Amino acid sequence: MSAVFVYSLVGIGLFNLGLYALIIYPHLLRKILAVNIMGSGVFLVLVALAGRTASGVPDPVPHAMVITGIVVAVSATALALVLMLRVSAATGQPELPEEK
Amino acid sequence: MVILLPIVAALSCFLWPGRSIWIGLINTFTIVLSVAGLSLQVVEQGAGRYAVGGWEAPLGIALVSDGLSLLMLMVTAVVGLAISVYSSCYFNQDKARHFWPLWMLLWAALNALFLSADIFNIYVTLELMGLAAVALVALAGGKNSLGAAMRYLLVSLLGSLFYLLGVVLLYHSFGTVDMSLLAQRLESSPAVWAAMGLMTSGLLLKTALFPLHFWLPPAHGNAPAPVSALLSALVVKASFYILLRLWLEVFPVASFEAGQLLGLLGAAAVLWGGVLALRQTRLKLMIAYSTVMQIGYLFLAFPLASIAGWKAAVYLLLSHALAKTAMFMAAGNILLYEGHDRIAELDRVAQRLPMTLGAFALAGVSLMGLPPSGGFIGKWLLLEAAIRSGQWWWGIVLIAGGLLTGAYVFKVIGFAFTQSNLPHESRAVPIGMEWAALFMAMLAIGLGFIAPWILSIMDTGSPFGVATR
Numbered sequence: 001m002s003a004v005f006v007y008s009l010v011g012i013g014l015f016n017l018g019l020y021a022l023i024i025y026p027h028l029l030r031k032i033l034a035v036n037i038m039g040s041g042v043f044l045v046l047v048a049l050a051g052r053t054a055s056g057v058p059d060p061v062p063h064a065m066v067i068t069g070i071v072v073a074v075s076a077t078a079l080a081l082v083l084m085l086r087v088s089a090a091t092g093q094p095e096l097p098e099e100k
Numbered sequence: 101m102v103i104l105l106p107i108v109a110a111l112s113c114f115l116w117p118g119r120s121i122w123i124g125l126i127n128t129f130t131i132v133l134s135v136a137g138l139s140l141q142v143v144e145q146g147a148g149r150y151a152v153g154g155w156e157a158p159l160g161i162a163l164v165s166d167g168l169s170l171l172m173l174m175v176t177a178v179v180g181l182a183i184s185v186y187s188s189c190y191f192n193q194d195k196a197r198h199f200w201p202l203w204m205l206l207w208a209a210l211n212a213l214f215l216s217a218d219i220f221n222i223y224v225t226l227e228l229m230g231l232a233a234v235a236l237v238a239l240a241g242g243k244n245s246l247g248a249a250m251r252y253l254l255v256s257l258l259g260s261l262f263y264l265l266g267v268v269l270l271y272h273s274f275g276t277v278d279m280s281l282l283a284q285r286l287e288s289s290p291a292v293w294a295a296m297g298l299m300t301s302g303l304l305l306k307t308a309l310f311p312l313h314f315w316l317p318p319a320h321g322n323a324p325a326p327v328s329a330l331l332s333a334l335v336v337k338a339s340f341y342i343l344l345r346l347w348l349e350v351f352p353v354a355s356f357e358a359g360q361l362l363g364l365l366g367a368a369a370v371l372w373g374g375v376l377a378l379r380q381t382r383l384k385l386m387i388a389y390s391t392v393m394q395i396g397y398l399f400l401a402f403p404l405a406s407i408a409g410w411k412a413a414v415y416l417l418l419s420h421a422l423a424k425t426a427m428f429m430a431a432g433n434i435l436l437y438e439g440h441d442r443i444a445e446l447d448r449v450a451q452r453l454p455m456t457l458g459a460f461a462l463a464g465v466s467l468m469g470l471p472p473s474g475g476f477i478g479k480w481l482l483l484e485a486a487i488r489s490g491q492w493w494w495g496i497v498l499i500a501g502g503l504l505t506g507a508y509v510f511k512v513i514g515f516a517f518t519q520s521n522l523p524h525e526s527r528a529v530p531i532g533m534e535w536a537a538l539f540m541a542m543l544a545i546g547l548g549f550i551a552p553w554i555l556s557i558m559d560t561g562s563p564f565g566v567a568t569r
Contacts, residue, residue, distance in 0.1 A: 022254065035257045042268060046272075049272040061271075072228075076227065079235065080254070083253060090247075
């Protein structure tokens with residue numbers, strides 16, 4: 001069980017945990033955190049598998065992709081948090097309003 | 101150029117909010133001219149490839165323009181032109197300063213997405229597009245639209261993460277994210293199946309195919325009218341475009357069953373969306389369910405897996421984009437005029453807003469698939485492809501969908517001629533909005549007349565594979 005394998009498994013595990021939490025919990029902040037955890041899981045898989053090169057020096061392209069991904073995730077989280085504040089101001093509680 | 105211009109426009113809208121409308125309109129015209137220039141170039145010289153900054157793949161970002169990209173860019177430009185004219189009259193000064201930068205960012209993301217040649221760049225542009233779309237939905241401000249925007253954001257992020265995990269698996273299997281290189285290096289393996297499943301599910305979530313369509317009706321029904329038009333016409337089509345590209349270039353090893361599953365989901369979407377559309381009491385929600393239904397049509401091309409089938413799906417996509425824009429703009433006009441959009445109380449709209457209702461009716465004709473509209477050409481091609489490949493049952497779904505569409509379009513038009521019992525104030529509708537709606541509807545019909553030209557553009561760069569007959 002090499003280190004790369006363990007890290008990739010952890011990444012997939014984080015992804016699944018985040019998916020579960022996103023679906024189950026009604027509180028919006030938990031949903032946003034769950035999406036972030038899913039994102040971290042994907043980035044972990046991406047970076048872990050970059051260590052599988054023949055020469056032992058990790059492949060730098062996935063690292064660049066992860067940095068891009070982190071930037072995207074930060075902006076998405078910022079938008080999500082502002083929306084959550086607006087929703088809780090409009091409906092009184094930080095949960096998705098029930099569909100009629 | 102077509103990507104850089106709207107970004108600059110969006111940033112300048114933030115810097116000079118008072119002049120947003122003018123910046124937006126001038127930018128719209130320049131983008132339309134740029135797209136026209138690009139079309140001339142592609143039609144004359146064939147598919148083009150451009151490496152940004154001179155850095156070629158696999159390290160750099162390459163832009164590719166073949167027939168499919170070009171058609172998507174053109175339909176975006178046409179819809180964008182109409183929406184810009186419509187929105188310049190629709191929003192008051194306060195909302196306009198928020199609408200225009202977001203709309204320019206959305207346009208930049210769409211153009212970049214249609215020109216991208218590698219799957220990671222597509223992820224970045226997909227996210228940008230999603231964030232801009234969510235912010236546009238939240239622009240209406242009430243409790244309903246904020247809740248719908250939040251739901252849309254979470255769904256969008258979930259879909260993107262599924263897609264990204266697929267990109268990760270593909271990159272680590274084959275060492276590249278460039279689509280043409282992947283097409284050469286691809287071999288069937290469990291990682292590829294997992295990647296295909298993940299990416300397809302993520303993109304299905306973003307395209308709102310049944311049963312993952314739950315976020316679409318609230319978002320499209322509660323957003324301001326031009327935003328709904330943009331979402332239904334362009335944003336859900338962008339994720340379908342990515343799915344199409346993936347299936348064509350990167351996943352020719354796709355199994356027969358996967359295509360049948362997508363076709364079944366598409367058929368279910370057509371029937372479910374159609375029946376639910378008939379049951380709606382609010383006009384904008386009805387049009388949103390109509391979008392759910394029309395997206396189902398697009399997926400009927402997957403079990404056919406023939407070039408004629410793909411071309412038919414793209415043709416349906418183009419005509420639906422134009423027709424749905426017209427319909428939402430007409431609904432926006434009616435909402436502005438009456439103050440509400442309950443179908444049963446439409447109070448003689450036919451006499452008072454004849455241009456608007458004409459636009460709605462013409463758009464409905466294209467959606468129903470009556471000749472000579474663009475929708476008819478798309479459905480005819482799809483029907484032909486279905487019969488030719490021996491799977492005639494998809495044709496029955498097509499015809500049933502046409503009947504359902506006819507039912508709800510006629511229901512609205514019927515109520516538009518009657519007088520309602522409740523009196524209400526009515527406000528004048530700016531003439532620019534009515535002309536924009538009518539223009540788009542006439543284009544949707546006109547798409548049926550220029551079919552040979554569009555089909556020949558689709559062949560540029562042979563994105564669908566080389567025809568064997």
